[in-house]
Amino acid sequence: MGEKVDGFAGMVAAPENHEVRLYWHGALPATVQASVEAARKSAPVRVVSAAYSRNQLTSEVEKWMASGQVTSAGPDPDGSGVVLSVTGDSTASELHRPAGTSAAFRIGSHEPIEAKYSRNDDTTPYYGGGRFINLSQGSIACSTGFAIEDASGSRGFLTAAHCGKPNPPDVILDGGGKWWDSDVMGHFDTEIAYRDIAIIHTNVDAHVFTGPPGSSTSMRVVSMTKTWPGNWVCTSGATSGEHCAIKAIDDARSTWVDGVEVKHLIVAQSPTNSCVVSAGDSGGPVYSYTSGGPGGGQALSAQGTISTGSPDVIPCGNNVWGGYQVMFPRITDALSAFGAYLLVDNPPQV
Template sequence: MRTARTITATAAAAIATAALSAAALTTAALPAAAGPVTDWDRMLAQQPLVRTADTVQAEVLRGGHAGFAGLVLEDDHVALWWKGDVPAAVRAAASRGEAPVTFEAARHSNAELREAAKVVQAQRGPGVHAIKVPADGSGLVLGATSEVATRAVRVDVPVRTVVEEPLAPVSRQNDAPPWKGGATIVLGNAACTSGFSVRNGDNARFLLTAGHCGNPGVRVTDPTGEYIGTAGAKHGDHDIMLIPTGNVVNQQYVGGGDSNSTEVVRGWGDVYTGEYLCQSGVTSARTTGAPVCNIKVLFFYADREDLVEGEQMNGQPSARPGDSGGPVYGPSSSGGVIAKGTVTRAAGARIGFQDFRTANRDFGVYIPL
């Protein structure tokens, strides 16, 4: 069977000593002056920032520190936004990173904003379609159809309204076993994109995709009708679903719609505001001849737990019908890619995707190495 693919119809206080200087950080992973900087070059250049953010976030998660507001990848450093005094353990973690870390004063912690978001959730009318939590702790951002839609909202944190189109669900040609990410999968009358090959603690194997592509029990095939598996566990609120199937491999398609080009998926990672990523949904791959890259992470949603919003920075469509469930990823410094999430929604250049940590938490799945 020919292998190809298809998809369906989401401080001021101190600077940590770093192994890389700011100047080196912005140039270390970039190509020589012989050619232009590509989207992939930009993502590779961010890897010291990502690894530094991982180090800081691990301590935040381990210690349950209440003042944490967010982490932002800036051009040449990581900004850690914090309400109150930064604990010594967090400062120590920041000092171990590869990149400089600045400590910025936040007006509110992430936990405070999420509690305020629950109040907004109870008050909001139909015109408010999103509640977003900025990483700088400045307040809440409401996505709405009009300014009028948010006038009834009363909450004890600053609220900013953005009038914008809501993110809507988006739903490669002929993959073959072992099944890979970025390929067309058919669930009943819906065509979507496979996300990542994953395993759980029992070493059972699955394909991860978007929950809105189908329901548990539906038969899943490739476009030629070859059986992949039967849809299994689903978390509707997070729009993720597992398809049990024994014959999978930790690879994903990265070329155009008829391309057989694949990359090895070398584990999964957390997502950070300011991070640049790609998505490899089938429809976009067919339309553009390549993955959609230069997607910058902007917000995490409070009303749809851990939904991440990004924007394609050239103004191009971020995702298309049939891209649902497809892989969102960044580069691995050792070659290949790192799983970051799965496509679930889009609105023009804006994209909504579910981060991989949520799938790990909901289903206990991981990327086999």
């Protein structure tokens, strides 16, 4: 079921309640009802009436983003209105409703959104979650994402578009950062700025670094999952390392990253306000744990690449500070936009 279908308002996966909630504005079409009945054979699905459709709220989000009053905006997953982020101590009553909007709105955060520039010296084939340095942009540091193969058959890794520029292509070094041939990963040659996604073509492998910063442990990527509010995810950036128990709360947020409006982002945060992302983690992988590893053990299911997050005011350990909230584009959206395929490593089961 497409998210742009008239009437669709949102969907929330709620494993703690053992159900999936589909929010719908207006009468449920017969084709959608049939899909719901089919889905109920494998999981409980509850259909809930919504005040607005996703299409209606997306139109209002664009007007809020253009108003200059907010740092991010997105539809509430239940279709009740629009959720906004602002700087300072502004209250909802102090905001001026943009012309052409009528939906209810609320402030979800009073914090600015920051790009996450700046594990540490990977070698080919490269894993996700490693550090890379953009020599052409003053040696800013970001993180490698999932291994992919693009529409032309060339391989590389996903990362964040704000980590470089493709025209002319920036030179990308591995975390060692020395101007030697062995340290040159590749070039920053393909991007889609409004989704904050890019590809750096190089030799890659379907593994992701796990554990703390500087760790050499990794796990196989065996699948991908389309993220919905209610899902739980992990992040693994080169600066702050791996963080789990992060809950997705929004699935269509727009925000500004380095002066570019980035759309269709998932918002996820720590329920305990713990560190989930830090400067230098941009482009790193977002995933969940699944089965499918060697001998039936654990492996990873790709969900997205880190775009941005809340300010670095929370201790992450190892003298690193980070934020409790992360925003990321879905892996499914990124692959579709590039016409690419996720590389997976499915070992034989014994």
